[in-house]
Amino acid sequence: MTPVQYLRCLGGIVRREALRWLHQRSRFISALVRPMVWLAIFGAGFRFVLGVSIIPPYETYIPYEVYIAPGLIAMIQLFNGMQSSLSMVYDREMGSMKTLLISPFPRWFLLTAKLLAGVAVSVVQAYMFLAIAWFWEIEPPLWGYLFVLPAMILSGLMLGALGLVLSSFVRQMENFAGVMNFVIFPMFFASSALYPLWRVKESSLTLYWICQANPFSHATELIRFALYGQFNAISAVIVTAFLLLLMALAVYGYDPGRGLMARRTGGE
Amino acid sequence: MTDVSPPALAVTGLSHSFGRTQVLDRVGFALAPGDFTVLLGLNGAGKTTLFALVTRLYHSGTGSIAVFGNDIQRRSAAALASMGVVFQQPTLDLDLTVEQNLSYHASLHGMSRVAARPHIEAELDRVGLLERRHDRVRQLSGGQRRRIELARALVHEPSLLLLDEPTVGLDIESRHFLIEHVRKLCAEQRLAVLWATHLIDEANQDSRVIVLHRGRVLADGKVPEVVARTEAPDLKAAFDRLVRAA
Numbered sequence: 178m179t180p181v182q183y184l185r186c187l188g189g190i191v192r193r194e195a196l197r198w199l200h201q202r203s204r205f206i207s208a209l210v211r212p213m214v215w216l217a218i219f220g221a222g223f224r225f226v227l228g229v230s231i232i233p234p235y236e237t238y239i240p241y242e243v244y245i246a247p248g249l250i251a252m253i254q255l256f257n258g259m260q261s262s263l264s265m266v267y268d269r270e271m272g273s274m275k276t277l278l279i280s281p282f283p284r285w286f287l288l289t290a291k292l293l294a295g296v297a298v299s300v301v302q303a304y305m306f307l308a309i310a311w312f313w314e315i316e317p318p319l320w321g322y323l324f325v326l327p328a329m330i331l332s333g334l335m336l337g338a339l340g341l342v343l344s345s346f347v348r349q350m351e352n353f354a355g356v357m358n359f360v361i362f363p364m365f366f367a368s369s370a371l372y373p374l375w376r377v378k379e380s381s382l383t384l385y386w387i388c389q390a391n392p393f394s395h396a397t398e399l400i401r402f403a404l405y406g407q408f409n410a411i412s413a414v415i416v417t418a419f420l421l422l423l424m425a426l427a428v429y430g431y432d433p434g435r436g437l438m439a440r441r442t443g444g445e
Numbered sequence: 446m447t448d449v450s451p452p453a454l455a456v457t458g459l460s461h462s463f464g465r466t467q468v469l470d471r472v473g474f475a476l477a478p479g480d481f482t483v484l485l486g487l488n489g490a491g492k493t494t495l496f497a498l499v500t501r502l503y504h505s506g507t508g509s510i511a512v513f514g515n516d517i518q519r520r521s522a523a524a525l526a527s528m529g530v531v532f533q534q535p536t537l538d539l540d541l542t543v544e545q546n547l548s549y550h551a552s553l554h555g556m557s558r559v560a561a562r563p564h565i566e567a568e569l570d571r572v573g574l575l576e577r578r579h580d581r582v583r584q585l586s587g588g589q590r591r592r593i594e595l596a597r598a599l600v601h602e603p604s605l606l607l608l609d610e611p612t613v614g615l616d617i618e619s620r621h622f623l624i625e626h627v628r629k630l631c632a633e634q635r636l637a638v639l640w641a642t643h644l645i646d647e648a649n650q651d652s653r654v655i656v657l658h659r660g661r662v663l664a665d666g667k668v669p670e671v672v673a674r675t676e677a678p679d680l681k682a683a684f685d686r687l688v689r690a691a
Binding site for chain 2: 178179181182183185186188189190192193196197200201272273275276277278279280281282283433
């Protein structure tokens, strides 16, 4: 296979993901409505409850909605990663995952392409959210919209890889609902998405360290800093490390020789 | 002159088990280009597992599989590129159009959209569904979806076609169309075909038949040979005798 053929394959997988996203209206709409509900209702409700002092990257006191916006972008990507893997569990049940896996391209490439396709969709969703959030006075500097792109790609890849790992180990859709409850909500709430970690530290040191170890916190901080034109090196390193670890696990999970596929697929 | 070209599909000493359950036991056979071979077995015989191993969805530590001389493990890209597959389960994207489904498949084989278009149109035309190419798959009947899956499996011009229970759930007309279409391809294009089924009437007198039961090959040969060897009046009786004796 030539590099051009690899690109064609990637293009085909991304196109399919985009078409599916556009055709599945409910997925399209809920992807937009979900973060807006958090921003408009939760943000407004907690505006006067949670005070946010001046912490980097902010240079002044900020409304609560401004604080939670980067976390909501990460949430879009987390949901998208999970939904993309949900579609993989669904695909596998429906059999169309087989269509992908019997392509002559290496399996690591097919999984990476699938991951990139999911990230492309999540980045578009995130920009749509940022465009609407502008009306809630979430107005990062203009270059922030550009700087945040690589941050969103990196965090999207990491969260998508997490979804891939889960899909490789989850056998049925029913189990996946459980995983959603045990993965999405703990990851989101035990992170810096909704409250700064110094406040968490005041109430519980254990929870603070859990939040610090949570890669979702670092995805959020990477996006938060990038949105204001700054680079959070520690978060970037941690997100990259998790991405590599999760991708290795996903390739392992989908390796025909490891038996996981065989165990999941079962006999006839 | 002896034909020295490698078989379209060579399966040698293939065994596989799920935990303690042995699903395939030293299965071996070879298909030559132009062969229409019916893999006949009851549900649970090991047909789908055999297909999953041949298509590298997973692999077994015992035995080997080669497609036109390319080992499925060591030269999987070449092996998979020359193979078209119709799985037992439906594998089309219901929300996409017929053309989008086939175009996606073409890209999975590294084909450009421009290069794929004439192939897609030709294959859809052959199965009589060219005019439905802009319809969503959801709008098509079960028989039409199966035809689309067959067309899709042929878009990248494979030399080996694998079909796992392709007629399950289809009406008589759709079944007949599918079998005749594949037989024609086999004869005209020297396509090697492995057709897995539990329906005995899908093997005609010209077919080669491999009887698979509980993971073992019980018989392999042209239908009249298998019938004669078991001293049965027809293939159904021959199959019953083989299965009972196993």
